Amino acid sequence: xxxxxxxxxxxxxxxxxxxxxxxxxxxxxxxxxxxxxxxxxxxxxxxxxxxxxxxxxxxxxxxxxxxxxxxxxxxxxxxxxxxxxxxxxxxxxxxxxxxxxxxxxxxxxxxxxxxxxxxxxxxxxxxxxxxxxxxxxxxxxxxxxx
Numbered sequence: 001x002x003x004x005x006x007x008x009x010x011x012x013x014x015x016x017x018x019x020x021x022x023x024x025x026x027x028x029x030x031x032x033x034x035x036x037x038x039x040x041x042x043x044x045x046x047x048x049x050x051x052x053x054x055x056x057x058x059x060x061x062x063x064x065x066x067x068x069x070x071x072x073x074x075x076x077x078x079x080x081x082x083x084x085x086x087x088x089x090x091x092x093x094x095x096x097x098x099x100x101x102x103x104x105x106x107x108x109x110x111x112x113x114x115x116x117x118x119x120x121x122x123x124x125x126x127x128x129x130x131x132x133x134x135x136x137x138x139x140x141x142x143x144x145x146x
Contacts, residue, residue, distance in 0.1 A: 015087040018112060022081050025116070029077065029123060033070040036063050036130075055136050062133040066126050073122035080115035083108045 040063040047056045087108040094101055 015084045015091060015109075015112075018084045019081055019088075022077055022084065022116065025119065026074065026077055026081075029070055029074050029119070032123075032126060032130075033067065033074065036066045036070060036126075039063055040067065055139070059133050059136045062129050062136070066129050066133070069122045069126045069129070073119045073126065076115045076119040076122070080112045080119065083112040083115065087112065 040060060043056055043060050043063065046052055047060060087105060090101060090104055090108060093099060094105065
């Protein structure tokens, strides 16, 4: 009985650590999303003023694009969490009921990792757009007159 419990806990540990790591990424993306939406609202209010610079609409467009990217990044992390959670459940049933479903476990782990990769790729694009918006804001971009 102790061997079964030990094997069961060992099988569930890796997916649970993966879920914890995803939680940290969710917090990071959430903070970036809140910052981008706040900045978008701030710039939109400023764009309504008579003396607003011409580049402000381009900066707003980049911020809206960033918000969309972060939304999709967040969604892919949620999907990764779902697959990781299913992996924990399948691993537990695999050990407790002595089932052998390695194909399902591999599929769930690979899917979870692919969704994390997709999320981090979207986050990287967000960082690039953030820098571009900053350069427009300070007037150091060739796109600042759009």
